[in-house]
Amino acid sequence: MVKYIGKRLVYMFLTMFLIATATFFLMQTLPGSPIASYNKLNETQRAIVEKKYGIDKPKPVQYAIYMKNLAKGDLGTSFVFKGKSVNDLLATRVKPSFILGAQAMVFGTLIGILLGMLAALKQNTIWDYGSTFFAILGVSIPSFVFASLLQYWVASQWHLLPVGLWNDGWKSSILPSIALAMGPLALSARFIRTEMIEVLSSDYITLAKAKGANGFEIAFKHAFRNALIPLVTVLGPVAAGIVTGSLVVEQIFAIPGIGEQFVSSIMTNDFATIMGTTLFFSALLIFIIFIVDLLYGIIDPRIRLSGGKG
Amino acid sequence: MRKEELQQLPPEKFERITIDSSRAERITKPSLSFWQDAWLRLRKNKAAIVSMVVLILLIIMALIGPHLNGHDGETQILRHANLPPKIPGVENLGIFDGMGQLGGEKVNLYEIKKVDEYYWFGTDGLGRDLFTRVWEGTQISLLIAFVAAAIDVVIGVLYGGISGYFGGRVDDVMQRIVEILIGIPTLIIVILMLLIMEPGLTAIIIAISITGWIGMSRIVRAQTLKYRGQEFVLASRTLGASDKRIIGKHLLPNIMGIIIINTMFTIPTAIFFEAFLSFIGLGLQPPNASLGTLINDGYKVMEHQPYFLLFPAVIISVLMIAFNLIGDGLRDALDPKMKD
Numbered sequence A: 001m002v003k004y005i006g007k008r009l010v011y012m013f014l015t016m017f018l019i020a021t022a023t024f025f026l027m028q029t030l031p032g033s034p035i036a037s038y039n040k041l042n043e044t045q046r047a048i049v050e051k052k053y054g055i056d057k058p059k060p061v062q063y064a065i066y067m068k069n070l071a072k073g074d075l076g077t078s079f080v081f082k083g084k085s086v087n088d089l090l091a092t093r094v095k096p097s098f099i100l101g102a103q104a105m106v107f108g109t110l111i112g113i114l115l116g117m118l119a120a121l122k123q124n125t126i127w128d129y130g131s132t133f134f135a136i137l138g139v140s141i142p143s144f145v146f147a148s149l150l151q152y153w154v155a156s157q158w159h160l161l162p163v164g165l166w167n168d169g170w171k172s173s174i175l176p177s178i179a180l181a182m183g184p185l186a187l188s189a190r191f192i193r194t195e196m197i198e199v200l201s202s203d204y205i206t207l208a209k210a211k212g213a214n215g216f217e218i219a220f221k222h223a224f225r226n227a228l229i230p231l232v233t234v235l236g237p238v239a240a241g242i243v244t245g246s247l248v249v250e251q252i253f254a255i256p257g258i259g260e261q262f263v264s265s266i267m268t269n270d271f272a273t274i275m276g277t278t279l280f281f282s283a284l285l286i287f288i289i290f291i292v293d294l295l296y297g298i299i300d301p302r303i304r305l306s307g308g309k310g
Numbered sequence B: 001m002r003k004e005e006l007q008q009l010p011p012e013k014f015e016r017i018t019i020d021s022s023r024a025e026r027i028t029k030p031s032l033s034f035w036q037d038a039w040l041r042l043r044k045n046k047a048a049i050v051s052m053v054v055l056i057l058l059i060i061m062a063l064i065g066p067h068l069n070g071h072d073g074e075t076q077i078l079r080h081a082n083l084p085p086k087i088p089g090v091e092n093l094g095i096f097d098g099m100g101q102l103g104g105e106k107v108n109l110y111e112i113k114k115v116d117e118y119y120w121f122g123t124d125g126l127g128r129d130l131f132t133r134v135w136e137g138t139q140i141s142l143l144i145a146f147v148a149a150a151i152d153v154v155i156g157v158l159y160g161g162i163s164g165y166f167g168g169r170v171d172d173v174m175q176r177i178v179e180i181l182i183g184i185p186t187l188i189i190v191i192l193m194l195l196i197m198e199p200g201l202t203a204i205i206i207a208i209s210i211t212g213w214i215g216m217s218r219i220v221r222a223q224t225l226k227y228r229g230q231e232f233v234l235a236s237r238t239l240g241a242s243d244k245r246i247i248g249k250h251l252l253p254n255i256m257g258i259i260i261i262n263t264m265f266t267i268p269t270a271i272f273f274e275a276f277l278s279f280i281g282l283g284l285q286p287p288n289a290s291l292g293t294l295i296n297d298g299y300k301v302m303e304h305q306p307y308f309l310l311f312p313a314v315i316i317s318v319l320m321i322a323f324n325l326i327g328d329g330l331r332d333a334l335d336p337k338m339k340d
Helices: A002-029 A043-052 A060-073 A086-121 A125-138 A144-156 A170-200 A201-210 A216-227 A231-252 A260-266 A269-298 B003-008 B020-024 B036-046 B048-067 B130-165 B167-181 B185-195 B202-226 B229-236 B243-279 B291-300 B306-334
Strands: B099-101 B105-108
Touching: A002 A060, A002 A269, A002 B167, A002 B185, A043 A170, A060 B229, A086 A125, A086 A216, A086 A231, A086 A260, A086 A269, A086 B020, A086 B167, A125 A170, A125 B020, A125 B185, A125 B306, A144 A170, A144 A231, A144 B243, A144 B291, A144 B306, A170 A216, A170 A231, A231 A260, A231 A269, A231 B229, A231 B243, A260 A269, A269 B099, A269 B185, B036 B243, B036 B306, B048 B306, B105 B229, B130 B202, B130 B243, B130 B306, B167 B202, B185 B202, B202 B243, B243 B291, B243 B306, B291 B306
Parallel strands: none
Antiparallel strands: B099 B105
């Protein structure tokens, strides 16, 4: 176990290093300059600005400085927001993104589990077809299409909830959370259905039935728990989906979160912020997948972590 | 018949019947190949069949749609800007009749602007026919998806196949590389690639394919490893078959099913990524249109002309649903043992 964690940590470190390096050099080839009205500045002004942001030194030196700061957890200074460090910029934006992501995750998986169970217990009935169809919709409809439609109908036509922004407390978070939750909902519903159907046909369920356990007991006490275990494996893709979705959903609902920051920093060529957010997202996803793999091994002792993947 | 008469019957009247033991095992129906068998199973899956029909219709529309109504997607007639949909025949039913909002009142914009033509899906802010543009966009989106999927398949199968078939040190090195690559979130790398390339069709296809092949390569490697160690391959090798023959005759046919299934899920992912990138402004640049850019344009004017968003949104959703359902159906048909 310790050996496995060690190996994984080494890989995570390598991956992060690779991403940081690749991002740094990709940023150098980026067309355009992050400094607004760069062309209007004269030589001396340019030199001053370049010195201020440390882009006057040769590339390898810049790279070394960047990596050194990164090791200390310093993501650099934003080019667009005057003198603000990327760390501060991200720190103010973590909260909305986190709230949306967490709500979408919890809401999505819970409803998904319920739908999946309903489908499995009432297999080949209208309930099953209904929830399977719903799950297919959730997997298929792109989050930004769903988010735009939600915004149009619920917010701007029916005036039920705020159209956007983050100034109406919890109410502001409902629509974006629902838009983000569709993916996790659909994934977990499909997954739980398959697992439940398999578990329901196993011997110990027959035994439970023979002992006279009622349907409710069988479903929740025996089948559900075992069907739940493999669900942990889809949490990785689910988290990735939420991060992907958050870029557009935050954009649509004008939520001041990290996803919105990422997209707007791309538009303004803000190198330091693009790199900072990229690294933040990568670290987040890599960490989540690591935790998911560990959890899986802990929850289900039959899976031996050191065995590696076939 | 009496005994005497029986004895008088000539021997020619008798025929000897032998019980042919091999006939007991005779197969009464013609044997089916793997693909015929799979087709039988797939045919029973109504959702998959309906999806196939819908998909074929959409592809046909994507090809002929832009030429159907005499407008083209480029011509800008500013006098005809922002018209709501109007479809001949259907207009009498009270829908798609050219009614739209003007100054908060519901009026027939076609009469006000004195437009005689019909714009089936309406027009955009520059007076371009949306019907034509939507189908042209579908064409582009499908093209991107198919090309990206094809590249994924080729690279993925080659990489996974080589890694799995030759094993040993080759496999070790190749898998270490994959292990690092798989840690990089797809979205991040796609966006970074698009940032440094000239925006356009090729850039999107490259960006989508750059990580897309990894999933396929892992699956192909696992399958190759599985079959490579089996007896029929050993037998073939013992009989002196070359690597080429083993791969072509034994391994490929066996893993073909799983490659096809995986491809069917790669296509909708590519469609999604293209639309996603176009939506956040990194995809195709005007005047080119894909479903993603149309949704983006439509989103901006959603308040006043919801149909502008609605048509491309519906088409992309139907496309994605169809591909996913066909993928599900193929998975059940080609590999009944596999669950997910």
